[in-house]
Amino acid sequence: MDDSDYAIVVENLTRTFSSHHNGNPKKVAVDGISFTVKKGEIYGILGPNGAGKTTTIKMLSTLLIPTSGKATILGLDVTDEKNVRTLRNRINVVSGGERGLYYRLSGRQNLEFFADLYNIPKKKQKKLIDDLLELVELTDAADIKTENYSRGMKQRIHIAHALINDPEILYLDEPTIGLDPEISKEIRSLIRKLSDGGKTIILTTHYMFEAEELCNHMIIMSGGKIVGKGNVTDIKNSISNSSSIRVVTEREPVFAIESIRTQMNADSKVTKLLNGRFVTKFTIPIEYNDLSMYENIFRQYNIKNIGVEEITLEDAYLALVGDGEE
Numbered sequence: 001m002d003d004s005d006y007a008i009v010v011e012n013l014t015r016t017f018s019s020h021h022n023g024n025p026k027k028v029a030v031d032g033i034s035f036t037v038k039k040g041e042i043y044g045i046l047g048p049n050g051a052g053k054t055t056t057i058k059m060l061s062t063l064l065i066p067t068s069g070k071a072t073i074l075g076l077d078v079t080d081e082k083n084v085r086t087l088r089n090r091i092n093v094v095s096g097g098e099r100g101l102y103y104r105l106s107g108r109q110n111l112e113f114f115a116d117l118y119n120i121p122k123k124k125q126k127k128l129i130d131d132l133l134e135l136v137e138l139t140d141a142a143d144i145k146t147e148n149y150s151r152g153m154k155q156r157i158h159i160a161h162a163l164i165n166d167p168e169i170l171y172l173d174e175p176t177i178g179l180d181p182e183i184s185k186e187i188r189s190l191i192r193k194l195s196d197g198g199k200t201i202i203l204t205t206h207y208m209f210e211a212e213e214l215c216n217h218m219i220i221m222s223g224g225k226i227v228g229k230g231n232v233t234d235i236k237n238s239i240s241n242s243s244s245i246r247v248v249t250e251r252e253p254v255f256a257i258e259s260i261r262t263q264m265n266a267d268s269k270v271t272k273l274l275n276g277r278f279v280t281k282f283t284i285p286i287e288y289n290d291l292s293m294y295e296n297i298f299r300q301y302n303i304k305n306i307g308v309e310e311i312t313l314e315d316a317y318l319a320l321v322g323d324g325e326e
């Protein structure tokens, strides 16, 4: 593959922070990660809190200097000071949270302010901003103060901001966090639309279904390291020497969970159903997928149903992330 097909090439990228918590002078937030992103992809960065996702996004968007390693964005080395300005004109970032909006200004006025910051000539601004408002479906709300916007509308105006310089790469750091399912769905379809329009998108998320729905390829990070890489199938296959078991019981299987955890080192997830039944799911090495063994372990909780399930991205994620959760 030609080098110019890559939007991003990351090699051994590392970032440490000095901190003095727990008598530990250095925190390795990102620990020697390597991956490549092709132009036009939606690339996912998944991982639990503290995995290093935001730190990675910051390094790849020139907001944070790597401690070591290399990242080449659109063919330009991020660690080379003289590339920073060029890169900032060709990429943009939407980070979670609600900072960066002037609440007393309307959506349109906010966009005009950002267009000025990018030195976009006034006579070009009108059409650009109208087009962006239409793209994010805020044309009707353009002249309302953003303080009166719903959270979904705020997120859409944030995305419009980040599009003001028509970036080739758009970094989205948890774009749907805290949004209700319906609004999240709208944001996802907007992300899909941007991708269809040719943008390369790097997306961090905690939501497996979001990654499964949007991302062509992804990395799973834990404790600053990459623990999984590839498309959804690759990631599922990377733990395919495992099986996922699902047991429905009438009582909460407290000791059974403890026993599979200590014997098989398997993390389980229990959900309570409305009618008072408990569903326990866990992933175990394939050589342990003998159901009669689990029938014995769970018998005392009155088994209603037991079976082997197909691995989901979430199963794979939980298995790969393991104890990485902070």
Ligand SMILES: Nc1ncnc2c1ncn2[C@@H]1O[C@H](COP(=O)(O)OP(=O)(O)OP(=O)(O)O)[C@@H](O)[C@H]1O
Pocket (backbone or CB within 6 Å): 017, 018, 019, 027, 028, 029, 030, 047, 048, 049, 050, 051, 052, 053, 054, 055, 056
């Ligand atoms: N400026 C900083 N100074 C010290 N430690 C930091 C700093 N920024 C991040 N860290 C630490 O680096 C680690 C990775 O943080 P980062 O924000 O990249 O994680 P994340 O994957 O984005 O997590 P989340 O899902 O919570 O957003 C964490 O342990 C965090 O406490």
Ligand SMILES: [Mg+2]
Pocket (backbone or CB within 6 Å): 053, 054, 055, 173
């Ligand atoms: Mg983060």
